[in-house]
Amino acid sequence: MATIVFDRITKTFSDSKKGGLFTAVDQATFEIKDKEFLVFVGPSGCGKTTSLRMIAGLEKQTEGNIYIDGQVVNHVHPKDRDIAMVFQDYALYPHMSIEQNLSFGLKNMKIDKSIIDEKVAYASKILGLEKLLERKPRELSGGQRQRVALGRAIVRDPKVFLFDEPLSNLDAKLRVQMRIELAELHQRLGATIVYVTHDQVEAMTLGERIVVMNEGKVQQIASPQELYARPQNMFVAGFIGSPAMNFIPAYVRSESELKIGEAIFSIPEDRRDYVRAYVDREVMFGIRPEHMVIDEHGDVEVTVNVFEHLGAENLLYFSFNHCSVIAKTSGENFVKAGERVKMTLQMQKMHLFDIDTRQRIG
Numbered sequence: 001m002a003t004i005v006f007d008r009i010t011k012t013f014s015d016s017k018k019g020g021l022f023t024a025v026d027q028a029t030f031e032i033k034d035k036e037f038l039v040f041v042g043p044s045g046c047g048k049t050t051s052l053r054m055i056a057g058l059e060k061q062t063e064g065n066i067y068i069d070g071q072v073v074n075h076v077h078p079k080d081r082d083i084a085m086v087f088q089d090y091a092l093y094p095h096m097s098i099e100q101n102l103s104f105g106l107k108n109m110k111i112d113k114s115i116i117d118e119k120v121a122y123a124s125k126i127l128g129l130e131k132l133l134e135r136k137p138r139e140l141s142g143g144q145r146q147r148v149a150l151g152r153a154i155v156r157d158p159k160v161f162l163f164d165e166p167l168s169n170l171d172a173k174l175r176v177q178m179r180i181e182l183a184e185l186h187q188r189l190g191a192t193i194v195y196v197t198h199d200q201v202e203a204m205t206l207g208e209r210i211v212v213m214n215e216g217k218v219q220q221i222a223s224p225q226e227l228y229a230r231p232q233n234m235f236v237a238g239f240i241g242s243p244a245m246n247f248i249p250a251y252v253r254s255e256s257e258l259k260i261g262e263a264i265f266s267i268p269e270d271r272r273d274y275v276r277a278y279v280d281r282e283v284m285f286g287i288r289p290e291h292m293v294i295d296e297h298g299d300v301e302v303t304v305n306v307f308e309h310l311g312a313e314n315l316l317y318f319s320f321n322h323c324s325v326i327a328k329t330s331g332e333n334f335v336k337a338g339e340r341v342k343m344t345l346q347m348q349k350m351h352l353f354d355i356d357t358r359q360r361i362g
Contacts, residue, residue, distance in 0.1 A: 002069040002082075002159035002192050004032040004055060009064035011050055024050040025061075026216040032194060037186050039195045039207030042239070046213040048196045052162055055194060057081050069159060084153035085162040088169055090145045092137040099124075099133040102151050116155075123151040126188055127181075143174045150185070163195040167202065179205055200240055204228070212236050234284065234358040237351060243289050243315065243326045245351070250285035250321075252278045258347075260285055261321035263300050268348050274362025275352065283361060286351035289315070289328035294335070298342035307335050316341070 006028045015022040025047040032038045040048035053059040054066060057078035065072050073081055092101050099120060106116045124130045127147045137145055146166060153161055163182075167175045183206055186193055197203055203210050204224040212219045212227065212235075220232045231237035237245045251259040255272040258265045267275055275283075294316075302325075306317040309331065316327040316335060327343060335341055352361040 003034050003067070004160065004192070004194070005065075005067035006030050006051070007065040007067065009051075009054065009061050009066065011047075011054060011059060012062045023216050025054070027064075028218050029064075030211065030218065030221055032192065035190050035192055037183075037193045037195065037206060037208045038211065039197060039203045039209075040211045040213060041197055041200055041203035041207075042213035042219075044198060045215075047216040048198075048211075048213050049164055051211075051213070052085075052164055052194060052196045055160070056083055056085050056162055082159040083162055084156045084158040084160075085164065086149050086153050086166045088165040088167075090137070090149045090169075092145060092148055094137050097134055097136060098129060098140070098148050101137070101148055102129075102133075102155055105152065106155055119155040119157070120151075123154040126154070126185065127151050141174075142170050143178060146170065146178060147181075150182075154189070159192065161189075161191050161193045163193065165197055166195075167197075167199075175202075182206060200242065204240070212239060214239075230360070231351065232360050234286070234353050237286050237353070237360075241288055243328065245286045245288050246292075246323070246325045247353075248285045248287075248321050248323045248325065249355075250283055250352075252281055252283055254279055258283075258285065265299065265345065265347055268350070271350075271352070271362055278352075278354075278361065282355055284353040284355050284358075286353060287345055287349065289326045291346040291349040292325070292327035292329075293344045293346065294327075294329050294333050294341055295344040296342055298344040300345065301340055301342045304335050304337055304339050304341060307337050309334070 009025055009028045011025040012021040012023050040051055042048050050059060054061050057076060065074060068081060102120045102123060103116050106119065124133060127150060129147055129151060132140065132144060167178050170178060179202060195206060207224060209221060209223055210227055211221050214235050220227060220236045227236060227240045231240060248260055252275055253259050255276045256267050258267050300320065302318040302320055304316050304318050308315040312331045314329050314331055314333055316329060318325055353359065354361055
């Protein structure tokens with residue numbers, strides 16, 4: 001397969017509404033490893049799809065170099081980059097059978113029929129399409145059509161697979177099923193896959209590494225575990241995780257004590273060296289909903305404003321230090337709206353951020 005390198009890539013577009021230029025991708029530098037499943041994630045307009053289209057050659061970068069398999073591809077035509085792209089729109093030929101849809105591109109490349117038959121049979125087998133080859137796209141479900149779109153990419157045996165939000169047109173249950181199938185497909189093919197999504201659940205479940213983008217800038221590149229445990233800034237911390245991380249202003253009384261509202265909390269010993277520079281200063285305290293636990297001996301007493309029972313878990317909404325806060329607890333902990341409860345904050349799981357730079361402290 002292939003490695004892909006972004007070397008100081010910038011892409012600008014003319015902004016007809018405001019005049020001047022709009023920067024879609026700003027000085028992006030990173031490497032996608034051979035056989036890696038890498039996911040771009042971020043809100044709409046963050047630059048993730050533009051980055052994918054530049055790899056494909058459908059957009060030309062304004063600055064910088066793109067390397068595929070060690071070769072600069074700045075001026076290489078999309079058809080010569082040895083990549084295959086799967087879009088959110090299945091883009092199947094409605095008048096052709098599934099077998100014809102799978103083989104169409106190969107026939108245009110003048111590949112020998114025996115090889116085409118072999119590739120179509122292989123793709124059909126690993127995608128479970130063997131009994132559907134004579135059908136037309138209109139006779140298939142959404143998930144089956146997406147498998148055909150995947151098969152059309154697989155038969156080409158490219159260096160790189162590019163996926164642009166391929167599951168966005170599917171219902172929630174089918175999305176879960178297709179996520180599992182995509183993960184298994186990556187294991188079978190051993191391919192380099194670059195995947196774009198706005199859905200953090202897709203990103204966290206599929207990606208070996210994730211590129212988090214916002215406003216054209218790469219915010220952090222890391223494994224799902226690293227992003228969740230050590231987000232580098234408040235944007236990543238708030239974007240990764242559902243419900244999102246809680247952010248509450250706090251005051252550093254000493255390298256060992258943190259004041260939040262009227263409550264005093266002990267700062268874990270392994271964080272004190274980092275906090276020392278912030279003594280007598282305000283910081284932003286971050287804690288994930290699942291790290292706030294109902295406890296009759298807890299440090300904080302709050303009034304529950306809204307209680308949501310979701311089966312295996314409950315969500316509690318309340319105010320703490322004038323901020324709206326969410327706690328995620330076990331489904332066995334039933335609480336009524338208006339009830340006072342005590343909670344323990346798991347301080348070993350806390351996150352601290354500089355209020356001005358919004359970057360992680362330690």
